[in-house]
C-alpha cells in the first residue's frame with residue numbers, strides 16, 4: 186500500500202502530541218488493578234498487584250518482564266477476556282466490557298489462531314463478516330490489508346499452506362480489519378525467527394504510523410520493546426507489579442528505520458531496560474531524557 | 477467407542493491414482509474371500525474341523541457352504557410361486573430399499589437427537605453431568621428388551637389422521653442406536669475449538685449461538701464424520717434386528733428369517749438377503765463418504781496420523 190492512500194490524519198510525531206494527550210481521553214486507563222486467581226483447594230495466585238497505567242491514543246507501550254509476571258493477564262484484563270479482582274480499567278473512557286462490545290480494540294495472540302477451514306481472505310474478513318459488513322466492502326478491505334502485510338499472492342490459500350510467519354501476518358491483518366484505535370498484542374512475533382521478526386517489527390511500526398493506533402504490546406525481547414515503543418513498562422513477578430516505566434525517545438514512528446538498530450541511543454535504552462529487568466535500581470533513570 | 481478425528485484419515489477423500497489403488501484393493505479383497513471359501517470347501521473335511529466337541533471351522537457340505545456361483549445364480553431365479561414369483565434379486569432389492577428407507581429415517585432422527593443433546597451438554601455444564609451418564613447407560617439396554625416396549629407405546633399414539641405404524645417403531649429403535657455415537661462425537665467436536673478461537677470470538681462480542689454456527693460446528697466436523705459413520709452402521713443393524721423382533725414385513729430382516737427357514741431345501745437362497753444387508757451397509761457408508769467429500773473444507777485441520 187502506498188503512503189498516499191492512508192486515510193488517517195497525518196502520522197502524529199510522538200513528542201508534539203504530548204500536550205494534546207492531556208485533554209484527550211486516554212486509550213487505556215488502568216487504575217489500582219489487582220488480579221488474584223483462586224485455584225483448587227483455595228490456593229491463590231496474585232498475578233497482578235496495584236497496577237497503574239495510562240496509554241495515550243496513538244502511543245506504543247510495551248510490557249516486558251520475566252515469565253509469569255502477569256503480562257498476558259494484564260492484556261487479557263484490558264481486552265475484557267477476564268475481569269480484575271479490584272480496580273478499574275477503562276478503554277477510550279468506556280468500561281472494558283463496553284469497549285469490547287463496541288469493538289474498540291483489535292487483538293493478536295502468540296499463536297496466529299486462524300480458522301483452518303477459511304482462506305486467508307476469509308480469515309481476515311472474519312470480524313467484518315461477523316459484524317455484518319457487506320461483501321463488497323469486506324473484499325475491498327481485505328485486499329487492502331493483504332497488500333499491507335505483503336500477502337496479496339496468497340489471498341486464496343488456506344492457513345496450513347502458509348509458513349508460521351505468514352500466518353502471523355494474516356493474524357495481524359485480521360486484528361487491523363476494523364481499523365481499531367487500539368491494538369492488543371501478546372508476543373505476536375514470539376514464534377518467528379530473528380530475521381522475520383525484525384522485518385515484522387519494521388512493518389508494525391509502519392502500520393501503526395499509518396493507522397495512528399495505540400498499541401499495548403507484550404514481549405520477552407528487550408531490543409524489540411525498545412525498537413517499537415514510546416514507553417517500555419518493566420514488570421516484576423510474584424506478585425506482578427510495574428517496576429518502572431521507561432520513556433524511549435527514538436523519534437517518531439515514521440523516522441524509525443532499520444538503521445535505528447545500530448544507533449547509539451538504541452543501545453543505551455536497551456541496557457537501561459536490561460538493568461531495570463535485572464532488578465538493580467539504576468540511579469536517576471526515571472524521567473531522564475535520553476538523547 | 478469415542479470417535480476421533482484420526483479415524484477419518486482412513487477414509488480421506490481419495491484422489492487420482494489413490495482411488496484406483498483403493499478400488500483395486502477392494503476388488504482384490506472380495507476375490508480373495510471367494511478363493512478362500514471355495515478352496516476350503518474343496519479341500520476341507522465334510523464334517524468340519526473340530527477340537528474336542530467344539531466346531532471351529534464349518535462343514536463343507538453344500539447345505540452349510542453353497543458354492544459362490546450357486547449363491548449368485550440363485551439370485552436370478554424366481555423366489556417362489558404366486559406372490560413370490562419374481563427373481564430373487566428383485567425381491568432382495570425391494571426389501572433392501574425398504575429397510576434402507578427405514579434405517580435412513582432412524583439415522584436422521586438419531587442424528588438430530590444426538591446433535592441436540594450435544595449442543596445442550598456443550599451449553600450447560602450441569603446438563604453434561606446430568607445427561608451424559610444416562611446416554612451411556614441407555615446403550616446397555618438390550619435391543620430385544622426395548623423392541624416390544626416401543627411397539628406397545630407406539631400403538632397407543634393416535635391423533636387425527638395419524639396412527640402409529642410398525643415401521644415407525646423400527647425407525648425409533650434404529651435412531652436409539654444411532655444417536656449415541658453422534659451425541660458423544662459431537663460433544664467432543666463442539667468442545668474442540670482452541671481457547672484462542674473462543675476468546676477471539678468473545679473479543680468480537682459474538683454471542684453463543686453465532687459462535688456455535690461459525691466456530692463450533694465447523695470445528696466439530698472432523699469428530700462428527702466418524703460419529704455419523706458409526707451412527708449409519710448402527711442404524712442399519714438396528715433396523716434389520718428390530719424388523720425381526722417387531723415382526724415388520726417387507727424388509728431385509730424378515731427376509732433373512734423367511735429364507736433361512738427354507739435353507740434345508742434351498743441353501744443358496746439363504747445368502748441372498750445377506751448380500752442385500754451388505755449392500756445396504758455399503759450404500760450407507762458411501763453416503764457418509766460423500767458427506768465427507770462435501771465437507772472436506774472443514775477437515776483441513778485433521779492430523780494425518
Ligand SMILES: Nc1ncnc2c1ncn2[C@@H]1O[C@H](COP(=O)(O)OP(=O)(O)OP(=O)(O)O)[C@@H](O)[C@H]1O
Nearest residue numbers: 222223224230232251252253254255256257258259
Ligand atoms: N487462568 C488462570 N488461573 C490461575 N492462575 C493463572 C491463570 N492465568 C494466569 N495465572 C497465573 O498468573 C501468573 C501470571 O500469568 P501470565 O500468563 O499473565 O504471565 P506472563 O507474564 O504472560 O508470562 P509469560 O511471559 O510466560 O507469558 C502466573 O503465575 C500464572 O500461573
Ligand SMILES: [Mg+2]
Nearest residue numbers: 256257258371
Ligand atoms: Mg504470557
